[in-house]
Amino acid sequence: MDLGLNEEHSMGTTIIGVTYNGGVVLGADSRTSTGMYVANRASDKITQLTDNVYVCRSGSAADSQIVSDYVRYFLHQHTIQLGQPATVKVAANLVRLLAYNNKNMLQTGLIVGGWDKYEGGKIYGIPLGGTIIEQPFAIGGSGSSYLYGFFDQAWKEGMTQEEAEQLVVKAVSLAIARDGASGGVVRTVTIDAEGVKRKFYPGDELPLWHEELQPQNSLLDILNASSPEPMNI
Amino acid sequence: MTKQMVEVPPKGGFSFDLCRRNAMLAKKNEGAKAPSFRKTGTTIVGLIFQDGVILGADTRATEGPIVADKNCEKIHYIAPNIYCCGAGTAADTEAVTDMVSSQLQLHRYHTGRESRVVTALTLLKRHLFNYQGHVQAALVLGGVDVTGPHLHTIYPHGSTDTLPFATMGSGSLAAMSVFEDKFKEGLTRDEGIKLVTEAICAGIFNDLGSGSNVDVCVITKGDKEYLRNHLMPNLRTYVSEKGYTFPKKTEVLLMKITPLKETEEISEARDDMEE
Numbered sequence: 001m002d003l004g005l006n007e008e009h010s011m012g013t014t015i016i017g018v019t020y021n022g023g024v025v026l027g028a029d030s031r032t033s034t035g036m037y038v039a040n041r042a043s044d045k046i047t048q049l050t051d052n053v054y055v056c057r058s059g060s061a062a063d064s065q066i067v068s069d070y071v072r073y074f075l076h077q078h079t080i081q082l083g084q085p086a087t088v089k090v091a092a093n094l095v096r097l098l099a100y101n102n103k104n105m106l107q108t109g110l111i112v113g114g115w116d117k118y119e120g121g122k123i124y125g126i127p128l129g130g131t132i133i134e135q136p137f138a139i140g141g142s143g144s145s146y147l148y149g150f151f152d153q154a155w156k157e158g159m160t161q162e163e164a165e166q167l168v169v170k171a172v173s174l175a176i177a178r179d180g181a182s183g184g185v186v187r188t189v190t191i192d193a194e195g196v197k198r199k200f201y202p203g204d205e206l207p208l209w210h211e212e213l214q215p216q217n218s219l220l221d222i223l224n225a226s227s228p229e230p231m232n233i
Numbered sequence: 234m235t236k237q238m239v240e241v242p243p244k245g246g247f248s249f250d251l252c253r254r255n256a257m258l259a260k261k262n263e264g265a266k267a268p269s270f271r272k273t274g275t276t277i278v279g280l281i282f283q284d285g286v287i288l289g290a291d292t293r294a295t296e297g298p299i300v301a302d303k304n305c306e307k308i309h310y311i312a313p314n315i316y317c318c319g320a321g322t323a324a325d326t327e328a329v330t331d332m333v334s335s336q337l338q339l340h341r342y343h344t345g346r347e348s349r350v351v352t353a354l355t356l357l358k359r360h361l362f363n364y365q366g367h368v369q370a371a372l373v374l375g376g377v378d379v380t381g382p383h384l385h386t387i388y389p390h391g392s393t394d395t396l397p398f399a400t401m402g403s404g405s406l407a408a409m410s411v412f413e414d415k416f417k418e419g420l421t422r423d424e425g426i427k428l429v430t431e432a433i434c435a436g437i438f439n440d441l442g443s444g445s446n447v448d449v450c451v452i453t454k455g456d457k458e459y460l461r462n463h464l465m466p467n468l469r470t471y472v473s474e475k476g477y478t479f480p481k482k483t484e485v486l487l488m489k490i491t492p493l494k495e496t497e498e499i500s501e502a503r504d505d506m507e508e
């Protein structure tokens with residue numbers, strides 16, 4: 001049984017970015033895999049670029065971390081030179097320039113989202129080749145394949161913050177249910193005019209979908225039981 | 234018509250030219266394998282406890298199926314407050330940790346401050362990323378600095394994770410199963426050392442690439458303890474204590490057994506790098 005432990009560290013992933021009336025919500029799962037082994041079951045794929053712009057990372061873990069580090073550095077310089085917070089469009093374009101000009105060597109899909117005073121909440125998707133596309137919502141990663149139909153049906157213009165967050169959490173948990181390379185917990189980052197809020201949804205707080213069962217005969221229940229119970233199938 | 238080649242002076246850095254040819258040769262001639270290099274197989278672990286960080290490692294270095302070194306040191310010094318366990322190719326882990334250690338010392342002279350773990354992390358990940366995974370070093374970096382205790386894993390391609398407990402190497406699955414069962418936040422020093430030892434032993438006994446003894450390193454604020462060979466569960470036993478018996482019933486007049494290797498007292502070995 002070859003677990004493929006020496007393969008490159010990749011983030012199977014489901015990443016989502018959604019705009020709502022007044023800001024954006026970014027969401028992601030937390031699984032990083034090396035071949036068939038889960039190297040980190042609680043990773044944070046939503047990385048800060050500036051105070052008001054965050055990026056969801058997918059694909060090769062190393063490539064996406066390096067790209068975010070470079071863009072954070074460039075944006076910091078840009079903010080100092082500009083004298084005011086950078087816009088989401090500038091951040092997304094910096095990411096796009098790195099992704100496009102190094103397309104032969106990088107393997108990472110990114111979703112840049114944030115809020116600025118000129119355009120409000122904006123989401124930019126930057127998939128594998130280095131295209132940049134401004135969208136009202138964006139999905140990425142291996143788990144996104146299972147969400148295209150869901151979003152076609154469930155997305156609507158002008159949602160409230162609660163509706164947008166619930167949509168993102170529901171979507172990530174649906175993808176986790178079907179995609180082997182996504183799992184763990186759901187993390188969300190909400191950015192609006194007031195600032196940034198991070199939320200965390202552990203596995204047992206997520207809704208159960210078709211054919212998913214409540215945990216039964218869990219080892220925790222057996223261990224916590226006062227008297228040893230016989231194992232039953 | 235001769236083709237004129239423009240002479241371009243060689244640029245600095247690693248030359249990847251021969252990598253494709255090596256791969257092609259390995260595929261073409263099943264018998265002509267590249268010379269095997271010494272890997273550390275390995276189980277390395279780290280965890281954060283209430284006062285700092287504890288790192289652990291086994292001590293077996295393998296060269297293919299042969300054990301090249303039964304008692305090697307896999308916990309490398311990076312700074313007085315930062316240590317790093319290394320898995321993968323032994324030369325790569327040694328070289329990259331030594332290089333970053335010296336860069337950090339120069340940086341300490343420049344800044345006049347204690348080194349931070351994130352500095353070591355960034356230097357290591359940049360180097361590994363620049364070599365695109367060809368420097369096969371998988372590291373568990375741990376230390377305590379002014380901002381608190383930190384534990385990071387660094388993979389050969391340059392990606393990093395920050396975790397409260399981590400395992401790497403061929404024995405990582407065995408060790409991780411022990412951690413996932415027994416780890417909790419706010420362990421005491423003794424509980425932490427016991428858990429790390431158990432995790433390394435799981436790797437030693439269940440993974441063929443790991444073996445021999447357990448090394449432990451405890452780093453707290455302002456203090457570190459390098460427990461070399463903290464546990465030795467694999468001492469060599471000899472077939473017969475009576476020594477050699479001669480054939481044809483030769484009468485033994487005198488028998489004297491001289492141990493070939495004198496056991497040395499290992500004192501605290503890491504004083505040289507202090508300021």
